[in-house]
Amino acid sequence: xxxxxxxxxxFIIGLSLAISSSLFIGSSFIxxxxxxxxxxxxxxxxxxxxxxxxxxxxxxxxxxLTMGVGEAANLLAYAFAPAALVTPLGALSVLxxxxxxxxxxxxxxxxxxxxxxxxxxxGSIIFVIHSPKNEEIHSFSELSKKLTxxxxxxxxxxxxxxxxxxxxxxVPRFGNTNVTVYLLICSSVGSLTVVFCKGVALAIKDTISSxxxxxxxxxxxxxxxxxxxCIIVQMNYLNKALDIFNTSVVTPIYYVMFTILVxxxxxxxxxxxxxxxxxxxxxxxxxxxxxxxxxxxxNAFKDFKVAFKDFKLNSEQQFGTNVxxxxxxSPKNTIVLFKIFNTSPIIKKVVExxxxxxxxxxxxxxxxxxxxxxxxxxx
Numbered sequence: 001x002x003x004x005x006x007x008x009x010x011f012i013i014g015l016s017l018a019i020s021s022s023l024f025i026g027s028s029f030i031x032x033x034x035x036x037x038x039x040x041x042x043x044x045x046x047x048x049x050x051x052x053x054x055x056x057x058x059x060x061x062x063x064x065l066t067m068g069v070g071e072a073a074n075l076l077a078y079a080f081a082p083a084a085l086v087t088p089l090g091a092l093s094v095l096x097x098x099x100x101x102x103x104x105x106x107x108x109x110x111x112x113x114x115x116x117x118x119x120x121x122x123g124s125i126i127f128v129i130h131s132p133k134n135e136e137i138h139s140f141s142e143l144s145k146k147l148t149x150x151x152x153x154x155x156x157x158x159x160x161x162x163x164x165x166x167x168x169x170x171v172p173r174f175g176n177t178n179v180t181v182y183l184l185i186c187s188s189v190g191s192l193t194v195v196f197c198k199g200v201a202l203a204i205k206d207t208i209s210s211x212x213x214x215x216x217x218x219x220x221x222x223x224x225x226x227x228x229x230c231i232i233v234q235m236n237y238l239n240k241a242l243d244i245f246n247t248s249v250v251t252p253i254y255y256v257m258f259t260i261l262v263x264x265x266x267x268x269x270x271x272x273x274x275x276x277x278x279x280x281x282x283x284x285x286x287x288x289x290x291x292x293x294x295x296x297x298x299n300a301f302k303d304f305k306v307a308f309k310d311f312k313l314n315s316e317q318q319f320g321t322n323v324x325x326x327x328x329x330s331p332k333n334t335i336v337l338f339k340i341f342n343t344s345p346i347i348k349k350v351v352e353x354x355x356x357x358x359x360x361x362x363x364x365x366x367x368x369x370x371x372x373x374x375x376x377x378x379x
Contacts, residue, residue, distance in 0.1 A: 014085070015077075018074065021071070022091075022095075023070070023093075023096055024066050024070030025093040026092065027070075035060035039057060078201045083263075084262070084266050088263075089124055094251065094295055095117050122290060123290030130284045131284055132276055132280075139202075141212075163189060163233075183257055185237045190230070190234045194265065195269055199223040203223070256292050
């Protein structure tokens with residue numbers, strides 16, 4: 001047994017459950033999408049128009065079952081591995097959905113999307129290598145005591161107060177114009193969902209592996225009730241965000257906010273970071289940044305028609321002009337970058353204003369993320 005509460009076997013089981021959870025959840029999106037497309041092809045009222053014909057499709061129920069299996073695996077993963085490891089690996093479901101959509105939904109995965117998939121895998125590997133593998137809580141009884149800690153109770157109180165203020169003050173004013181309003185509510189409440197679900201999973205695990213029956217414990221039922229309540233609130237505001245704003249905007253912002261708050265909440269309660277070395281903490285930060293870039297890339301550029309040949313910046317045929325074949329960076333070379341992303345109205349506006357800031361940030365983030373991978377893997 002390690003210094004904390006996880007041994008190598010438990011960590012591997014938790015990691016396997018987290019990865020399998022992402023596989024099932026990512027697949028479920030595609031399976032349900034196939035059913036919805038079938039309903040649309042039959043000329044029946046689609047779900048977006050208030051129809052429920054998809055409930056008659058066995059494929060849709062298969063997708064729902066697949067998602068249920070994935071969520072169950074995710075819940076069990078929290079009993080074996082730190083929440084700070086399980087939650088960020090949810091990015092793999094985005095990777096799975098992107099790959100399967102190109103295969104079964106004929107949604108082509110462009111070159112930038114493939115880069116995003118690569119970064120998603122690399123970021124996950126780095127995060128797993130450096131993630132916290134120990135925590136101070138060994139049993140459900142210890143967890144029950146930690147839940148009464150004033151630091152964690154203060155965090156819960158802050159979340160409740162913040163949620164109330166955002167709901168009453170900011171939602172009526174900015175809910176339909178600012179995506180972060182709804183996402184702040186579902187991310188903050190979602191961080192409590194993870195903590196409560198981990199407590200439920202730990203109680204079930206202890207009940208199975210020991211003689212103590214935690215199912216008769218009041219704390220177990222309180223955590224279960226709070227988990228269900230938080231999930232309802234979380235899903236309600238997430239659906240509102242998805243209904244108003246583009247998925248490519250909601251997904252990366254929600255992933256970042258949710259993951260950061262989960263790491264904070266689990267760190268306060270489970271003390272998963274106390275025994276980590278400085279290089280492991282930096283490795284986790286790098287891995288998370290790469291995952292963040294990967295999720296952003298997969299969602300923001302999924303509809304762009306970009307091929308590898310569009311990145312040949314020294315081609316003399318670009319824009320029908322002669323571009324220098326030297327390796328030095330010229331203004332004409334930078335213009336080619338805009339051709340790659342010219343399907344976006346935002347990028348077009350940036351081009352019209354002669355501003356290179358947005359694309360420079362995107363390009364630098366990609367280069368830096370790859371350099372981080374090289375540094376971590378080869379030092």
